[in-house]
Amino acid sequence: MPEYKLIYFDAMGRAELTRWIFKLADIPYTDERIPAEEWPERKKSTPGGTLPVLLVDEQVLRQSMAIARYVAREAGLVPQDNLESALCDALVETVMELQQQMIKIMRSPGDDEEKKTKLQQEFIPNQVEQFFTCLRERLHDREWYCGDQVTWADLAIGRVFCTLVSTQEPLFDKYPDIRSYVEKICALPGIQDWIQTRPETSF
Amino acid sequence: MPEYKLIYFDAMGRAELTRWIFKLADIPYTDERIPAEEWPERKKSTPGGTLPVLLVDEQVLRQSMAIARYVAREAGLVPQDNLESALCDALVETVMELQQQMIKIMRSPGDDEEKKTKLQQEFIPNQVEQFFTCLRERLHDREWYCGDQVTWADLAIGRVFCTLVSTQEPLFDKYPDIRSYVEKICALPGIQDWIQTRPETSF
Numbered sequence: 185m186p187e188y189k190l191i192y193f194d195a196m197g198r199a200e201l202t203r204w205i206f207k208l209a210d211i212p213y214t215d216e217r218i219p220a221e222e223w224p225e226r227k228k229s230t231p232g233g234t235l236p237v238l239l240v241d242e243q244v245l246r247q248s249m250a251i252a253r254y255v256a257r258e259a260g261l262v263p264q265d266n267l268e269s270a271l272c273d274a275l276v277e278t279v280m281e282l283q284q285q286m287i288k289i290m291r292s293p294g295d296d297e298e299k300k301t302k303l304q305q306e307f308i309p310n311q312v313e314q315f316f317t318c319l320r321e322r323l324h325d326r327e328w329y330c331g332d333q334v335t336w337a338d339l340a341i342g343r344v345f346c347t348l349v350s351t352q353e354p355l356f357d358k359y360p361d362i363r364s365y366v367e368k369i370c371a372l373p374g375i376q377d378w379i380q381t382r383p384e385t386s387f
Numbered sequence: 388m389p390e391y392k393l394i395y396f397d398a399m400g401r402a403e404l405t406r407w408i409f410k411l412a413d414i415p416y417t418d419e420r421i422p423a424e425e426w427p428e429r430k431k432s433t434p435g436g437t438l439p440v441l442l443v444d445e446q447v448l449r450q451s452m453a454i455a456r457y458v459a460r461e462a463g464l465v466p467q468d469n470l471e472s473a474l475c476d477a478l479v480e481t482v483m484e485l486q487q488q489m490i491k492i493m494r495s496p497g498d499d500e501e502k503k504t505k506l507q508q509e510f511i512p513n514q515v516e517q518f519f520t521c522l523r524e525r526l527h528d529r530e531w532y533c534g535d536q537v538t539w540a541d542l543a544i545g546r547v548f549c550t551l552v553s554t555q556e557p558l559f560d561k562y563p564d565i566r567s568y569v570e571k572i573c574a575l576p577g578i579q580d581w582i583q584t585r586p587e588t589s590f
């Protein structure tokens with residue numbers, strides 16, 4: 185097995201899905217977190233000048249989605265069938281877009297109450313509920329998003345919604361099936377332990 | 388072979404790479420272009436409410452990158468090796484980001500001269516030249532971006548830079564090797580003909 189080093193900021197952000205994949209598959213890796221104050225200097229020697237970066241032995245791999253997909257395939261978490269694999273790709277893209285929109289709202293200027301209202305009254309009813317409705321349809325006769333075993337698509341959903349399950353109770357009261365599904369993902373071996381022991385960061 | 392229908396606006400945008408892949412592989416498909424004035428009505432019946440959408444017989448596939456990757460794999464344009472395939476994924480993501488940034492500048496408010504100056508004096512020297520420098524390094528001992536045959540990564544580069552080759556001559560005078568590479572991609576069977584006969588659109 186190659187030696188893996190995942191380099192990112194001290195944050196979940198665009199690296200956390202890859203960490204989940206490593207943890208579920210029990211693949212050892214180095215989780216290097218660059219402190220914010222060191223980044224301007226480190227940026228100069230970082231290929232492409234952006235994070236995350238995955239080192240696979242000496243080989244540099246960039247772009248968070250490419251990194252996560254690569255590790256997921258190594259871990260057997262990508263369906264063999266091309267169309268099933270593409271459905272996972274599309275789901276992960278969609279979930280990551282939701283996450284980026286959510287982070288954008290939370291990081292926008294303005295006071296916290298205003299941002300919370302925007303999340304509660306605009307983002308969740310429009311974006312998240314629409315997504316949950318499609319997800320419900322997909323999951324009504326399936327245990328996992330694709331095929332009959334967990335894939336990186338399920339992990340992407342767990343990664344983005346695991347915190348919301350406890351902070352957005354009224355939302356999940358309307359979608360108890362989605363709550364059970366998210367909780368099942370977060371209770372997977374390796375994942376539950378990671379959620380409880382990972383460094384505490386806001387995003 | 389399944390029946391393919393690619394649904395998008397009357398534009399290149401996020402669907403054009405998939406069209407190139409279909410053309411190079413000579414895979415028949417329906418290229419449905421929704422006129423802008425019909426979109427508000429069609430949006431209601433479009434799964435997820437966004438374009439592009441690819442219909443694979445009855446199956447709906449969303450997200451432009453997932454669609455392009457799926458068709459590329461069907462067409463044999465994705466390397467078998469997982470790491471090589473991930474390098475292609477990362478390259479395509481990077482190229483598409485450059486394209487989105489370029490479109491964002493061109494569509495921003497303000498007069499055309501201002502936008503051209505921004506492209507010429509900021510975007511091209513910073514973003515594009517940095518990318519070309521990395522690309523040059525990668526290509527110095529390779530004919531194609533990955534392995535020894537054309538992949539969808541090469542097509543992504545051709546798709547984004549084929550117009551710039553003729554409109555940004557001073558840039559390509561500094562990178563004659565990149566110019567030859569882009570021209571080689573645009574002269575591929577199926578591609579050359581498509582560029583000459585495709586519907587004329589700005590983006």
